[in-house]
Amino acid sequence: MSAERLLAESAADLITWQERLLSPLIDHRLQLLCSVVVGALLGLLGGFVVLRRMSLIGDAIAHAVLPGVVIAFLLVSTGVTGLFVGALAAGVVTAVAISLVTRFSRAKEDAAIGIVFTAMFAVGVILISRLPAGTHFDLKCFLFGDPLAITETDWHSILLIAPVVVGTILLLFHPLKLLSFDPVLARTMGFNTSLLHYVLMILLSATIVAALRSVGVIMAVAMLVTPAATAYQLTNRLWLLLTVSTALGGLSAAVGMFLAFQFNNPPGPMMVLVATVVFLLAMALAPERGFLAVALRRRRIRRHILEEDVLKMLARFEEAPQRAGASLAAALTPADPRAIGRAVEDLARDGLVTRGDPEPTLTSVGRARAQEMLRAHRLWETYLAQEGAAERHLHDEAERLEHAHELAEELDRTLGRPAADPQGKTIPRPEG
Amino acid sequence: MAAEVSVRRPPRLSAAPALEVAGLTVSYRQQPVLRHVDVAVPEGQLVAVIGPNGAGKSTLLKAVLGLLPIDAGEIRVLGRPIAQARTHVAYVPQTDSADWDFPITVREVVLMGRYRALGYFGRPRAADHARVSAALETVGMTAYADRHIRQLSGGQQQRVFLARALAQEARVLLLDEPFAGVDARTEAAIFELMDRFSQAGQTLIVVNHNLQILDRFDAVLMLNRVVIAYGPPAEVVSADNLRRLYGGRMSFVDEAERALREGPADVR
Numbered sequence: 001m002s003a004e005r006l007l008a009e010s011a012a013d014l015i016t017w018q019e020r021l022l023s024p025l026i027d028h029r030l031q032l033l034c035s036v037v038v039g040a041l042l043g044l045l046g047g048f049v050v051l052r053r054m055s056l057i058g059d060a061i062a063h064a065v066l067p068g069v070v071i072a073f074l075l076v077s078t079g080v081t082g083l084f085v086g087a088l089a090a091g092v093v094t095a096v097a098i099s100l101v102t103r104f105s106r107a108k109e110d111a112a113i114g115i116v117f118t119a120m121f122a123v124g125v126i127l128i129s130r131l132p133a134g135t136h137f138d139l140k141c142f143l144f145g146d147p148l149a150i151t152e153t154d155w156h157s158i159l160l161i162a163p164v165v166v167g168t169i170l171l172l173f174h175p176l177k178l179l180s181f182d183p184v185l186a187r188t189m190g191f192n193t194s195l196l197h198y199v200l201m202i203l204l205s206a207t208i209v210a211a212l213r214s215v216g217v218i219m220a221v222a223m224l225v226t227p228a229a230t231a232y233q234l235t236n237r238l239w240l241l242l243t244v245s246t247a248l249g250g251l252s253a254a255v256g257m258f259l260a261f262q263f264n265n266p267p268g269p270m271m272v273l274v275a276t277v278v279f280l281l282a283m284a285l286a287p288e289r290g291f292l293a294v295a296l297r298r299r300r301i302r303r304h305i306l307e308e309d310v311l312k313m314l315a316r317f318e319e320a321p322q323r324a325g326a327s328l329a330a331a332l333t334p335a336d337p338r339a340i341g342r343a344v345e346d347l348a349r350d351g352l353v354t355r356g357d358p359e360p361t362l363t364s365v366g367r368a369r370a371q372e373m374l375r376a377h378r379l380w381e382t383y384l385a386q387e388g389a390a391e392r393h394l395h396d397e398a399e400r401l402e403h404a405h406e407l408a409e410e411l412d413r414t415l416g417r418p419a420a421d422p423q424g425k426t427i428p429r430p431e432g
Numbered sequence: 433m434a435a436e437v438s439v440r441r442p443p444r445l446s447a448a449p450a451l452e453v454a455g456l457t458v459s460y461r462q463q464p465v466l467r468h469v470d471v472a473v474p475e476g477q478l479v480a481v482i483g484p485n486g487a488g489k490s491t492l493l494k495a496v497l498g499l500l501p502i503d504a505g506e507i508r509v510l511g512r513p514i515a516q517a518r519t520h521v522a523y524v525p526q527t528d529s530a531d532w533d534f535p536i537t538v539r540e541v542v543l544m545g546r547y548r549a550l551g552y553f554g555r556p557r558a559a560d561h562a563r564v565s566a567a568l569e570t571v572g573m574t575a576y577a578d579r580h581i582r583q584l585s586g587g588q589q590q591r592v593f594l595a596r597a598l599a600q601e602a603r604v605l606l607l608d609e610p611f612a613g614v615d616a617r618t619e620a621a622i623f624e625l626m627d628r629f630s631q632a633g634q635t636l637i638v639v640n641h642n643l644q645i646l647d648r649f650d651a652v653l654m655l656n657r658v659v660i661a662y663g664p665p666a667e668v669v670s671a672d673n674l675r676r677l678y679g680g681r682m683s684f685v686d687e688a689e690r691a692l693r694e695g696p697a698d699v700r
Binding site: 177186187236237 | 529554
C-alpha cells in the first residue's frame with residue numbers, strides 16, 4: 001500500500017469521524033444556538049436567583065406559567081407573542097400571589113410558594129383537559145422540552161428576549177446588586193424594591209417561556225440554579241459570578257446537546273447533567289471552598305501542629321534531664337508513630353533537629369522555635385487560669401491554642417508579662 | 433468628610449429638629465408595639481435608645497425610616513416627612529442581618545452608600561469613589577478595602593457599615609445595636625467613631641444595650657412600648673426609671689388590647 005493512499009484513507013477516516021460527531025450539530029445548528037442562548041440567559045438570571053435565595057420562586061414560576069401558556073394557546077392558538085403575554089401574566093400573578101399569601105397568612109414563604117405554584121399548575125392541567133378536540137398541547141414537551149422541535153419562530157422570540165434580559169441587567173446592575181445584598185438599605189434609600197423584584201420576575205418568566213422548548217420547565221429550573229451555584233463556588237465578585245454563570249449555562253447547553261447526539265439521549269436532561277457534573281467538580285476542586293482544598297489545608301495544619309509538638313517535647317526533654325532517653329512516640333501518644341517519624345524527617349530537612357539515636361536533638365534554630373512554643377503554651381495557661389478555666393482543663397486547652405502563637409506577644413502584654421505560669425514553670429522570653 | 437468642628441454641639445441655623453416623633457403608634461400583626469411615642473432630637477445630638485427585648489426599639493428606627501406602616505402619629509426628619517428627607521438619613525443595620533457570604537468586597541459595600549445619589553441607572557464616578565476612600569480612611573478600614581467581606585471580624589463589619597453611612601453623607605444616622613457581639617475594646621473604638629461623627633454635626637440615634645456607657649450620650653430614650661423617660665443621662669438614668677423600664681407594667685394594657693381584639697373573656 002502506498003503511503004499516499006494510506007494518508008488519503010486516514011484523511012477520509014478523519015472526515016467521516018468529524019461528520020459523525022459534528023454533523024448532527026451542524027444539521028441542528030438553529031436548535032443548538034437557541035439552547036445555548038437560553039442556557040446563558042438562565043445562567044445570568046440564576047446569579048440573582050441564587051444570591052437572593054429565590055431558587056424556589058424560580059421553580060414556582062417555571063411551573064406556574066402553564067395556565068398562562070394554555071390560555072394563550074386557547075385564545076390565539078400558536079402565536080408566539082400570545083404565549084409570551086400569557087406566560088408573563090401567569091409569572092407576575094404567581095409572584096404577587098406568593099407575596100400576598102406570605103403577608104396575609106401565617107404561612108412562611110416556602111409554604112406560600114408550595115401553595116401557589118401547585119394551584120397554578122393544577123389549573124393549567126385542567127385547562128389542558130378542556131382544550132377543544134383537535135388541538136394538541138404536549139404537556140410532556142412543556143415539562144421536559146424538545147430541542148429538536150425548535151423552529152425559526154422560537155429563534156426569533158429568543159432574539160427578542162435576549163437583548164431585553166441582558167440590557168435590563170446591565171442597566172439596573174447596581175440597584176439589583178443592592179437589592180440582593182441589602183434589600184432593607186435599598187428601601188431606606190427610596191428604591192422601589194417590589195418593582196425591582198417584579199422586573200426580575202418578569203425577565204425570569206420571559207426567559208422560561210423561551211426555554212420551554214429547549215429544556216422544558218423542570219430542566220429550566222436546573223439551568224437557573226446549577227450554573228449560578230457553580231459560579232458562586234468559584235468567585236467572590238458579583239460581576240464575575242454573573243459572567244461565569246452565563247458562560248457555564250451556555251456551555252452546559254452546548255456540551256449537553258453534543259453528548260445527547262453522541263449517545264442518543266434526550267438533550268434537555270443531558271444539558272442538566274453536564275451542568276451538574278461541572279457543579280460537582282467545582283464543589284470538590286474550587287480553590288478556597290472546595291472540599292479538596294479544605295481537606296488539604298486541614299492536613300497541612302495537622303502536620304504543622306505535630307511538628308511543633310515534636311519540637312516542644314524535645315525542649316521539655318532538655319529541660320528535665322531525668323526524662324533523657326524517654327521516647328518521643330510515648331510522650332506524644334496518641335499521635336501515630338509513623339506520622340511522628342515523618343514530622344521528624346521534615347524538621348531535620350528544615351534544619352530544626354538533627355537525627356539521633358534513639359531520639360533526635362534540637363539544633364539551635366529548633367531550640368529557639370521550641371522556646372516560642374513553650375512560651376505560647378505557658379502564656380495561654382496563665383491567661384486561661386485568669387479567665388477562670390478549671391485547672392484540669394488548662395493543659396489541654398493551652399495545648400490546642402498554643403499553635404496560634406502569633407498571638408503570644410499580645411497575650412504577654414495583656415497579662416503584664418508574667419514570669420511563670422500557674423504551675424510555676426518559667427515563661428521563656430524572646431532573646432534581646 | 434466635613435471639617436471637624438472644635439466646639440461641641442455647634443448651634444444650627446435650621447430651627448427644625450433632626451427628628452420629631454409625635455403621638456406615634458405602630459402595630460405588628462394588630463398588636464401595638466409602640467404607643468403614643470413623643471420624641472424630639474435636636475440636630476447634632478448623640479442619643480441612646482434603651483429598653484428590654486421586644487420594647488419596640490428597632491420598630492421605632494424602622495418606622496422613622498418609613499419601612500413600616502404607622503397607625504397614628506407623625507414623624508418628621510429635619511422638618512420634612514421621611515419620603516422627602518431620605519437623602520439625609522442613613523440606616524446602620526445590625527451586622528448579623530447581612531449576608532456575609534455575598535460575593536462583594538469591603539469597598540463595594542461602602543460604595544453602596546452612594547447608590548441613592550446614583551439613582552436607578554447611574555454609574556459611580558470618580559467623586560463617588562473618592563468619597564468611599566475617604567470614608568474607609570475615617571473608620572480605619574483602608575487596608576481591608578479590597579478584601580471579601582467574609583474575612584472581617586465583628587468590629588470590622590460594624591466599621592464597614594459606619595463607612596457606608598458616612599459615604600451616604602447623611603445628617604441623621606440611625607444605628608441598630610452597633611455594639612452587638614463585639615468585645616469591650618472594639619466597642620470603645622466604635623463609640624469613639626460615633627462621637628467624632630456627632631462632633632462633626634451629625635445626629636446619631638443608637639439602639640444600645642450597654643447601660644455602662646449611657647453617660648457618654650447627650651440624651652437617653654428609655655423605651656418600652658411607651659416612652660418611660662427621655663432626657664440627658666444625668667436626669668433620666670436612675671434606679672427608679674431603670675426599674676420601670678425593665679420591670680414592665682405593660683401587661684394590663686396588653687391584656688386589654690387582646691380582649692378588644694378577640695372579644696372579652698366571657699364572650700370567648
